[in-house]
Amino acid sequence: MFGVKLQGRVRHTGPEDERYSVGKTIAYGAQHILTMYGGVIAPPLIVGGAAGLSGPDMALLVTAGLFVSGVATLLQTLGLGPVGSKLPIVQGISFATVSTMVTISHSGGLRSVYGAIIVAGLIGLVLSTFVAKLIRYFPAVVTGTIITMIGLSLLPVAFTWALGNDPHRAGYGSMSNIGLAGLTLLIILVVSRLFQGAISRLSILIGLIAGTAIAALMGKTDFSAVGQTKVIALPSILPFGSPTYDIGAIVSMTIVVLVIMTETVADVITIGEIIETKVDTRRVAAGIRADMAASTVAPLFGSFPCSAFAQNIGLVALTGIKSRFVVATGGGILLLLGFFPIFGAVVAGIPYPVLGGAGVVLFGTVAASGIRSLARVQFHDNLNMVIVAVAMAFGLIPIAAPTFWDAFPQWFATIMNAGITGTAIAAILLNLLFNELRIGNRSGASVFAAADDERDAVLGVMEGGGDRLADEIRD
Structure with a gap:
């Protein structure tokens, strides 16, 4: 039972308001960031490559993505007035927008991408309250199906990571990569089974660290980027120039933003069911506003739209750590990584097969959560x-x-x-x-x-x- 003392009495709060010691909070928060770090840096690399950016500009995109993801996570978890659901939801650069941004960048460049994002984000902010009122049309048969599909759609990502992520790189699909992913998965399962309490809850982090250490012994890690990365890089304002506004690009991006809003509704409801706390239309609307506010501001720092990361919802379900302050700490770490890209380069050294082994557990847990919801239908x-x-x-x-x-x-x-x-x-x-x-x-x-x-x-x-x-x- 959770609560805080107030004038000699105990005021009960939700499970999302639970607090841990500083050490545990940082460790649990870091686990969230390690889980989703690859997903945060992937969209900037994909879009930047399509736009033909140079190495330094690509690094700037990645740094901006980390910074904006951190700000968005803090806004979602801690809230600011009517903005933010105050739930343990990690925000990151949305994969749903990547293909549209690549298409726009081919015709109008990044400036056109940024202009479309700003307008679409503002439209999303206006529609947030209306969309939230549709929560009655998301009964368990709808949410359970969506949640299950979120997990199933993410599992191919984990399998691709286990193979090595890039089909054009040597060793892709090799038994050594698959074996490393399987060994990481085994470590996570063993830790979860043999230990209890804090150690068990850190099973994903332990698996990632142990898997990376084993990968280093196998010669499968590459930390060379650390020596080539600046220690400090402050976020720039409009690093690629002022946004331009194209009607076609705006319409396309607005459609994608509506997709993000639909996913956000499902994610907010999902996390509410997982941690067993009340989620109403007001809270859903606040969560959507956090997405849209962060997405609208992101282009000012040279970044892209944000949305909730489903793999981190799986981490909450798997570990049982329901505290939004843990996730907020993870957001603070993301923000700091945006200032210190050298730390980001270190984390980026985690091999994809190791991430793949952890992803099997995380994404599978999301699907299992959906099946649990369907069991009530x-x-x-x-x-x-x-x-x-x-x-x-x-x-x-x-x-x-x-x-x-x-x-x-x-x-x-x-x-x-x-x-x-x-x-x-x-x-x-x-x-x-x-x-x-x-x-x-x-x-x-x-x-x-x-x-x-x-x-x-x-x-x-x-x-x-x-x-x-x-x-x-x-x-």
């Missing part, structure tokens, strides 16, 4: 099973058939190629059609509901003398 005499089936299918399309949406308009393909978004759109629309729209709804009208009725009837007959067999059928 009533599937009897309704079409909830159809909702889950179709929504999951839409989410798996980009994974199973990456070129499926290529023939569609670019804006539509951008939306649907994000598996999480495809799942969210399908789940929300089908829930509206089957559960909210009452016209034409008839009990037991579906072949799926009828199948459930028949199955239950068979189980009922068997209860008298075949309990064991009935249990086996249920399983």
